[in-house]
Amino acid sequence: MKRSSAVLIGIMLAGTILVAMAPQPGVAQRGNRGGAAAPATPPRPIRRMPDGKPDLTGMYQADAGGSNYGLENKPGDGLIPGSRGVVVDPPDGILPYQPWARAERNERVLPHRGYDDSTAHCFMGGVPRALYTPSPFQIIQPPGFVLLLFERMNWRQLEISDRPHIADDIRLWNGDSVARWEGDTLVVDTKNMNGQAWLNEVGDVMTHDAKIVERFTPVSGDRITYSATVTDMLAYTRPWTIQMNLNRQDDELLEAACHEDNGDLPHLKDVRDEYRAKNKKEK
Amino acid sequence: MSKRMNTTLILAGLLAATVATAVPVLAHHSFAAEFDTNKPVKITGKLTMMKWANPHAWIYIDVVGADGKVTNWALETSAANSLLRRGWRKEDLPAGTVLVVEGWQARNGSPTANITSVTFQDGKRLFAGSSNPAAREP
Numbered sequence: 362m363k364r365s366s367a368v369l370i371g372i373m374l375a376g377t378i379l380v381a382m383a384p385q386p387g388v389a390q391r392g393n394r395g396g397a398a399a400p401a402t403p404p405r406p407i408r409r410m411p412d413g414k415p416d417l418t419g420m421y422q423a424d425a426g427g428s429n430y431g432l433e434n435k436p437g438d439g440l441i442p443g444s445r446g447v448v449v450d451p452p453d454g455i456l457p458y459q460p461w462a463r464a465e466r467n468e469r470v471l472p473h474r475g476y477d478d479s480t481a482h483c484f485m486g487g488v489p490r491a492l493y494t495p496s497p498f499q500i501i502q503p504p505g506f507v508l509l510l511f512e513r514m515n516w517r518q519l520e521i522s523d524r525p526h527i528a529d530d531i532r533l534w535n536g537d538s539v540a541r542w543e544g545d546t547l548v549v550d551t552k553n554m555n556g557q558a559w560l561n562e563v564g565d566v567m568t569h570d571a572k573i574v575e576r577f578t579p580v581s582g583d584r585i586t587y588s589a590t591v592t593d594m595l596a597y598t599r600p601w602t603i604q605m606n607l608n609r610q611d612d613e614l615l616e617a618a619c620h621e622d623n624g625d626l627p628h629l630k631d632v633r634d635e636y637r638a639k640n641k642k643e644k
Numbered sequence: 645m646s647k648r649m650n651t652t653l654i655l656a657g658l659l660a661a662t663v664a665t666a667v668p669v670l671a672h673h674s675f676a677a678e679f680d681t682n683k684p685v686k687i688t689g690k691l692t693m694m695k696w697a698n699p700h701a702w703i704y705i706d707v708v709g710a711d712g713k714v715t716n717w718a719l720e721t722s723a724a725n726s727l728l729r730r731g732w733r734k735e736d737l738p739a740g741t742v743l744v745v746e747g748w749q750a751r752n753g754s755p756t757a758n759i760t761s762v763t764f765q766d767g768k769r770l771f772a773g774s775s776n777p778a779a780r781e782p
Contacts, residue, residue: 440676440748440758472751475677483699496725512725562674615725622697624718628678631752 405582407545410502415545415579417500417507420614421607423587425493429561432456432603441470441563447493449588450602462566462596469564473636476629479558483619485515485534487558488551488573489589493605497612507540507547507577514619519549526552532569534558547577568595583609675748679758683749687757691741692716696724696734703762705743707755717755719745732770737762 408416426445434446434454448454458466468474480486486494496513507519519540527537532555540549556569571593578586585607592600689705703719721727737743747759762770 438676440679440681441674470674470676472674472677475674478674481674612729615728617698617723617725619699621699622695622702623699624702625678625700625720628750628752628754628756629674632677635752 404580404584407579408582414542415547416502417547417577417579417585418502419609420497420499420612421585422495422497422610422612423493424606424608425495426605428493428603428605429490429495431561431563432565447603447605448601449604450590451599456565456601457598458566459596459598466564466566469559469566473633474564476626476633477559478562478564479534480513480562481623481626481629483514483623485511485558486513487534487554487567488517488536488538489575489591489603490558490560491515491517491535492575492587492589492607493561496617497610497614499614510614512614512617514617519547526550529553532556536573545579549573549575549577551575566596567591568593570595577607585609675758678750679748680751681748683751684746685749685757686744686746687717688742688744689717691737691739691743693739694734694737696727698723698725700724701727703737703743703745703759705745715755717745717757719747719757719759721759730771736770 408418410416426447427442428444428447430442431444432446432448433444433456435444437443446454448456451457469477475481480490480494485491491498491509491511491513494511494513496511498509498511498513501508501510505521507521509517509519511517515535517535517538519538521540521542523541524539526539531537531553533553534555534557536551536555537553538549538551540547542548551573552571554567554569554571554573556567556571558567559565560567571591573592574590576586576588578588580586586604587607588602588604590600590602591597687705687707689707691703691705693702693704695702695704701721701724703721705717705719706714707717708714722730742765744763745757745759746761746763747757750756750758760771
């Protein structure tokens, strides 16, 4: 092959990967090195199931703007990436924390608290964190259900039903979800949370009392507008809402055996134990 | 086109893609809790093993100290899945390859680091997909 052809191929490859990795709504062709270019065509129409409901099936990734490192807008700080801010209500983008919960959140970001984040232990991130954890997920839509399969060691079964929630004394990482269609929007009510999951790595707070209403609204064949309204009056002064896009992408779920080699956990424990020992001496 | 040129072009493509985009990273814990921004490291060593694992892949290199003592460093990257999506392949890092790596050492002082980039002897670089924002650009 001539050198000019080789260079051209190299440039095309770079361009292909560049476009594929950008947050695009379009569907990319299958590609082993990250997908390929989104088509320069208008968004595809919303796909429909035989019963006329939107067909959400596919692989998605949230355009989460760093929500896993903070739901509010903030710059990066050292090893903590910045966040775009996804809080749309209150309008100022600030989570309406009660003082104790804001103090707890501020402490969770300190190194000695890193061990306390459930995902560091390979436990699931809960609702709504699983949606904006920076890993792809798959939606499958068998009759009567919408299934969310998160590559990051988690799945949710959303039953389309008007059944009541399970007994209040049953508490789960992902809570109990009941879903319904309101027009083209899938509305998911979740409660029975166990209160152990953080909302992200910096420790935004949600207690066991939280009730979450999620809305999945397809705006094209390749994009879903997602919002989650959290009502948790133990930690906040009012309900609040986050919003982001879920973009369909050409990808596949890969195995993510989190316990396979979680070498970080001993280090995080060292940091915590060292802090505790030092704190004890000072007392 | 020679195999070497092929490799160069692929790595150039990956470099460009990595620099210009904000690919979601696969941290599953706070990097700030485990690694120390006050302990930046830039070390050169010979690759002894690459562990393709989740939740993070690890590169191990032997580093010869000033006193001649060899220390095996454990270098944390993003998850194996993330590296795969970024274009890393097993063949990119055969044992014995001399690498220069940059990152941040663990707070506990062990020869462990979260790395941001890997540079080959000929100057080519791969990016490790750390959750550190500084790692997103060369």
